[in-house]
Amino acid sequence: MRISRLTKLLAAASAVLLLAACSSSNSGSSSSGSSSGGPVTLTWFMWSGSDVEKNAWLHIADMVTQKYPNIKIQFETTPFNDFWTKLTTEAASGKAPCVIGLQGQRAPQFGNLLVPLDDYMSKAGIKADDFVPSITKGLQYEGKQVALPYDVGPFIMFYNKDAFKAAGLKEPAIGWTTDEFMSDAKALSKPPKYGFWAQSDIGQLLPWVLSSSGKAAVNADGKLDVNNPEWHASAQWYTDLVSKEKVAAQIPSANSSSSSANQFLAGNAYMSLDGPWDLINAREQAKFKVGIAPMPAGASGSKTWSDGSGFGVTRDCKTPDEAFKAVSVMVSPEAETYLGNLGRAYPALISTQNSWYEGNHTEDVKPVMDAALGNATPYTTIPTWQQVVTTFAKQAVATYNGQGSVDELLSQTQDQGSS
Amino acid sequence: MTVLPADVTAAAAAATQAGRTRRGDGKAATGFMAPSMLGLLAFTAFPIVASLIIGFYNWPVIGGHTFIGLKNYQTLLTSKEFHTAILNTFVFVLLYVPVNIVISLGLAVWIGSKRIRLPGLYRTIFFIPAVTPVVANAAIFALILSPNGLIDSLMQTWFGVQAPNFLGSKTWAMPAVVLVSIWQGFGYNMLVFSAALDAIPTTLTEAAAIDGAGSVARFFRIVLPLITPSIFFAVVLTLISSFQVFTQAYVLTGGGPGNATTTMVVYLYEQGFQFYKMGLASAVAWVLFIIILVITVFQFIGQKRWVHYDQ
Numbered sequence: 001m002r003i004s005r006l007t008k009l010l011a012a013a014s015a016v017l018l019l020a021a022c023s024s025s026n027s028g029s030s031s032s033g034s035s036s037g038g039p040v041t042l043t044w045f046m047w048s049g050s051d052v053e054k055n056a057w058l059h060i061a062d063m064v065t066q067k068y069p070n071i072k073i074q075f076e077t078t079p080f081n082d083f084w085t086k087l088t089t090e091a092a093s094g095k096a097p098c099v100i101g102l103q104g105q106r107a108p109q110f111g112n113l114l115v116p117l118d119d120y121m122s123k124a125g126i127k128a129d130d131f132v133p134s135i136t137k138g139l140q141y142e143g144k145q146v147a148l149p150y151d152v153g154p155f156i157m158f159y160n161k162d163a164f165k166a167a168g169l170k171e172p173a174i175g176w177t178t179d180e181f182m183s184d185a186k187a188l189s190k191p192p193k194y195g196f197w198a199q200s201d202i203g204q205l206l207p208w209v210l211s212s213s214g215k216a217a218v219n220a221d222g223k224l225d226v227n228n229p230e231w232h233a234s235a236q237w238y239t240d241l242v243s244k245e246k247v248a249a250q251i252p253s254a255n256s257s258s259s260s261a262n263q264f265l266a267g268n269a270y271m272s273l274d275g276p277w278d279l280i281n282a283r284e285q286a287k288f289k290v291g292i293a294p295m296p297a298g299a300s301g302s303k304t305w306s307d308g309s310g311f312g313v314t315r316d317c318k319t320p321d322e323a324f325k326a327v328s329v330m331v332s333p334e335a336e337t338y339l340g341n342l343g344r345a346y347p348a349l350i351s352t353q354n355s356w357y358e359g360n361h362t363e364d365v366k367p368v369m370d371a372a373l374g375n376a377t378p379y380t381t382i383p384t385w386q387q388v389v390t391t392f393a394k395q396a397v398a399t400y401n402g403q404g405s406v407d408e409l410l411s412q413t414q415d416q417g418s419s
Numbered sequence: 420m421t422v423l424p425a426d427v428t429a430a431a432a433a434a435t436q437a438g439r440t441r442r443g444d445g446k447a448a449t450g451f452m453a454p455s456m457l458g459l460l461a462f463t464a465f466p467i468v469a470s471l472i473i474g475f476y477n478w479p480v481i482g483g484h485t486f487i488g489l490k491n492y493q494t495l496l497t498s499k500e501f502h503t504a505i506l507n508t509f510v511f512v513l514l515y516v517p518v519n520i521v522i523s524l525g526l527a528v529w530i531g532s533k534r535i536r537l538p539g540l541y542r543t544i545f546f547i548p549a550v551t552p553v554v555a556n557a558a559i560f561a562l563i564l565s566p567n568g569l570i571d572s573l574m575q576t577w578f579g580v581q582a583p584n585f586l587g588s589k590t591w592a593m594p595a596v597v598l599v600s601i602w603q604g605f606g607y608n609m610l611v612f613s614a615a616l617d618a619i620p621t622t623l624t625e626a627a628a629i630d631g632a633g634s635v636a637r638f639f640r641i642v643l644p645l646i647t648p649s650i651f652f653a654v655v656l657t658l659i660s661s662f663q664v665f666t667q668a669y670v671l672t673g674g675g676p677g678n679a680t681t682t683m684v685v686y687l688y689e690q691g692f693q694f695y696k697m698g699l700a701s702a703v704a705w706v707l708f709i710i711i712l713v714i715t716v717f718q719f720i721g722q723k724r725w726v727h728y729d730q
Contacts (some may be wrong), residue, residue, distance in 0.1 A: 050570035084693060092480045113481070121645060192567060192581065200675075252565040253586035255673045387694045390673075404588045404677055 026243030040322045041072045045090075045097035046311075047083040056344050064329045071252030071322050073099075075247035084110075091316070098317035099326055102147040104307045105203075105379040108222075109386070111141025114312040116268075118145050120324040131331075131348045135308040138378035147312030148331045151353040153275040154306040154372035155207050157181075157296070158282060160270040163188055172271075174302075174371045178211070181271075181296035187248035188270045197269035198241055202389055202413070203379070204273055206305055210377065212298035216305075217388075218380045224388060224417030227335035227410045235399075235406045243402040246312035251397045275307075276369065280360050287351035292365050294372040306376035308348055352384035382417060389417040474701035484698070491702035497684045501703070502536045503678045505684040505710075507593070512680055513603075519657055520650065523605040527612035528638070542613060549606030560599045561586065564671075589679040592672050596680050599667045604660075608653045614648035615641065630690050643661035647726045655718055662711050 044061060054077055055414065061073035064136065076097060078086055084106065091094050091113050102110060128136045128145060130159040135152040139145065157172060160413065164171050167187050172180070184197030198204070209215055213230035241248045264272035265286050273295075274282070282290045295304045311330050313323040329335060336347040340355030346369070349354050357363045382388070392413045398404035476492055478484040495501045526545055530538045548556060563569040564585040570583040586593040619642060627637050643650075665684035668674060674681035674689065681689075683703060691700025 072713075087694060088480050189515050192571075192575070249566055250584040251587045251676075252584065253592075253675065255562070266567075384694065390689060390693055394673060394675035394681070395677050398589055398679070401584065401587050403677065 013408065025075060026111035036147055039070050039072065040319050041074055042099060042317075042319065042323055042326055043074045043076060043097035043412050044099040044311075044326070045076045045083075045087065046101040047080040047330075048077045049079055049137050053344065056339065056342055059338065060330055060335050063332075063335055064326045067329050068325050071326055073326065083407045087113075087279075091314070094316055096314040096316040098314060098319065099311055099330075100314060101309055102139060103309045104135055105381045105385060107139055107141050107146065108381050108383045111146050113314050113316075114141065114146035115315055115317070115320055116144035116146060117148065117313065117324065117327075120321075121145065121148075124324070124328055126328060126331075130350060132306075132308070132350060132373060132375050134306045134373070134378045135310070135348050138307060138380075139310045139312075147310035148327055148347035149310035150331050150336065150339065151277065152308035152348040152373070153277050153346050154369070154376040155203070155295070156273055156368065157293045158239050158264055158272050158274045158279070159291050159293060160264070160267070163267075163270040163288070171291060172296070174294055174368060176293060176296050178208075178296045178298045182245070182247070183272065185241070186245065187245045191246070192249070192254075192268065194249045194269045195247040195271055196241060197263045197272040198210075198251060198400060199227045199402065200251050200393045202392040202396075203305070205235060205238055206379075206397075207273060207295050207303065208298070210303035210305065211295050211300055214300040214303065216377060216380055218382055219338075222382065224382050224414060226417070230405055231410055235409060239400050239406060242400045243396055249319075250401050261319065267341070276346045278366075279365070291369050294368055294375065300383075301340045302371070302375055303307055304372055304376050305379040306373060307379040310348070384417060388413055390415045427483075434606040470704055473698055474705055476698045478698040479695070480695040480697060487698070491699045492706070493509070494699060494703055495706060496529050500678060500681070501686060504681050504683045507678070507680060508662060508664070508682045510593060511597060511600075511664055512595070512658060514662050515600050515664075516654065518597070519601050519604050519608060519661075520654060522601060523608035524612050524650070524651070525673050526605065527609045527616055528642075530609075531613060531616045538613075542610065545609055546606040548602050549604065551603075553603055553666040554670055556603050557599055557667050560595070560602070564595055586672050587676055589676050592679045596668045597669055599671060600661070600664060603667065604657065609656060611649050611653050612646065614647040619645050644727050648728055650717075651722050651726045656717060658714060658718070659711055662707065662714075693718060 011127065044057075046057050048057060054075075057077065058075055061075050064071055064073055064401050083101070087096065087100060091110075096113055100114075102114070109283040120126075126148070131149050132152045135149040138147070139147040139149055159172055161171060163369040164184070169184050169187055172184070181196075189197035206217060209217075209231055212234050215225075215228070215230040217224060217226055219225040242250060249263070261272065261282065263269045263273055264274070265282060267286075267288065276292075279290070279292065294302045296302065311327045313320050313327060317323045331349060333349060333352050335351040336345070339345040340347045340352055341359030343356065343360045346356050357366055390411065395404060395409045395412050399406060399409040466706045471661050473484075475486060475488055477490070522729045527537065530541045530545075535541060561568075563628045565571070566581070566584055566587075570585075574580055574582040585595045623645070624637050624641055627641050632640065662683050664682050665688060668680045668682055668685050669688065674685040684707070687700050687703040689708070690696045690703060
């Protein structure tokens, strides 16, 4: 009697679970409605950090509906860091949203979720050449274009103009060198204020390696390659900024990704590497004048990486034609100009880049932006890049702070990237 | 599975008839238990079984999974990083649990002493950190502990020296995590001990006082033995939760510098939710479960020696 009751209970429970599973997969489908012509609702999943940013995306969604009245966009958003976790779980259950945002350095990780767009592009007459080449390339997966870029940015040096003036130093300009950087940093450093802000992110070290040796993190075979003399030399030099030359503060912790910008804005460090995506905000927030310069030139010149983001269509999407139409509006001159004017994005569409300068009174930095972009390579990564980033960041805190060796840092990172 | 009122009345009626009592109650009880049973099945039992199974697979989140037997457990056995994570977890537990118990017991005794006017007020104040979200607590402490933070600024103004870089130093990172955990955790145990202390009949301590026992002797000979059941309860629960420490370490230090604060659950989170190795992460969960199980079993065996249930 008891057993049969338990069986009934279990049966009922599993029935409920099954029903729940079925119904959720129905309601969660990424698109509804018939294909071309009929009304279609597309889910668009994109990160945003504030209501202002969210509203900008909602405006873009309206632009899509204006151009294609049969396409309605259902906008979903999370903060940037949660975005990738949510995307992964949704993709795992076969319910990825139709249109998603994709960052260049994540393309190797998520590229296989996306539909190649090359055929769609040629049909619609969208030319890859109209966009900045480094980010177009950055958003390719196995040689195919899997997303169309809306923004791009080279990693550049932000500096505190007021501090340089007060110290009687010449401001960093196109063509400045690593030696000049070092002497400026030394002249500016008066603890607890420092000339430079060092950070444990691998992307912060990469431009120095590029400028001193031309070596990237990933080799021509697409494999991680950081445990080599070139990386050792640059990592040692970077470590010395903190532990030996003391032109940069100790690293506070591995878990303060935005600290670089914050410390620079707070006036605790006078130089810091950052992207143009932070420039407009920095100029609004800082109580001093913010200037930018390209990477100081090392033995290999003034090299840096650039990254950006774009929009792609997922393989789970049942209406890829409409989804591509939506993407084509999102990266259209109108949308790019809108985002550029707002300062939300430095447009990847070359013809619309002036909107960013004109809309935000940043005409003064155009020469620097052009120079930096001209010397930028895509931020090339591997599918397991998150392991590389996490391992590097944790060990770099110890190494930079003088509690570990450069060898530990690079060999551990290399091991993690090869596993 | 719905229970109609008619069923309940029928059951009640049936209950009056001798011999049918148990069956009638069982039906109603099943009905009442069904919602929580379903919840338990869906959100506890199912994940437990699933994680055991996933532990035997190479299970990336995206893409196919393959059966690999005990390979995940082998990987863990040979992984230096995982050994460090186990060691870190034990260091955390050994630092955190005793200090937590001493502080919460000390505060409970202090609040319970006759000299304190508004014990309820103090209990509430000291309980606030326990009901504050861990992330909020940790984020505030990160601001206090980091360079140019509160402690550093105060030290520079008062003594003209910089404070240690608490969260960026291998030496200080773990103590910082322990500190935040204690701040977060002492309130709960304090309440448990407060209740236990209130339950001690004053006649016992008064009798001891008349016999000439001093306050120290009264505390260690009378009060402490009487509240050993509560101490046992608090130690068991605190140990279990401290083996699962994650949020404080993750928010404060991200498991670094190096692997200085990578505890077992931080390692699990990294493997499962940053590196998307669900199989390996599930294996970590089971290793952790077995460690906690063994330690808890030993505690229950050992309690006979020091826990007094008779009053």
